[in-house]
Amino acid sequence: VQLQASGGGLVQAGGSLRLSCVASGHSFSNYAVGWFRQAPGKEREFVSAVSMSGGSIYYGDSVNGRFTISRDNAKNTVYLRMNSLKPEDTAVYYCAAGILSGNYYRYSQPYEYDYWGQGTLVTVSS
Numbered sequence: 001v002q003l004q005a006s007g008g009g010l011v012q013a014g015g016s017l018r019l020s021c022v023a024s025g026h027s028f029s030n031y032a033v034g035w036f037r038q039a040p041g042k043e044r045e046f047v048s049a050v051s052m053s054g055g056s057i058y059y060g061d062s063v064n065g066r067f068t069i070s071r072d073n074a075k076n077t078v079y080l081r082m083n084s085l086k087p088e089d090t091a092v093y094y095c096a097a098g099i100l101s102g103n104y105y106r107y108s109q110p111y112e113y114d115y116w117g118q119g120t121l122v123t124v125s126s
Helices: none
Strands: 002-006 009-012 017-024 032-038 045-050 057-059 067-072 077-082 091-098 120-125
Touching: 002 091, 017 032, 017 091, 017 120, 032 077, 045 067, 045 077, 057 067, 077 091
Parallel strands: 009 120
Antiparallel strands: 002 017, 017 077, 032 045, 032 091, 045 057, 067 077, 091 120
């Protein structure tokens, strides 16, 4: 599976962006997809994840209530809608895919994912 993340850019605080993660390859619907982000000098942080079917969704505490993840298996695409953006949301955002199931802890761990996209930069100005 190859992943291509896009949709990043520069936005003012309070604004919105929608990131897309397009997968190529077979059996995309067999993979859970997660979004992670990494700001300069900081560790990679879990943002959100969606199960294979879309029936289970998870969010990191810092984005819960502001971000929404969704997937369209027919288009091999996962979206991350980001509202009420804050300067602290500034980071490179990565999407990742893996064959996993379980609970929040598993979905939030980078090592559970086998495939990673190249990242897209989100910059939120104050």
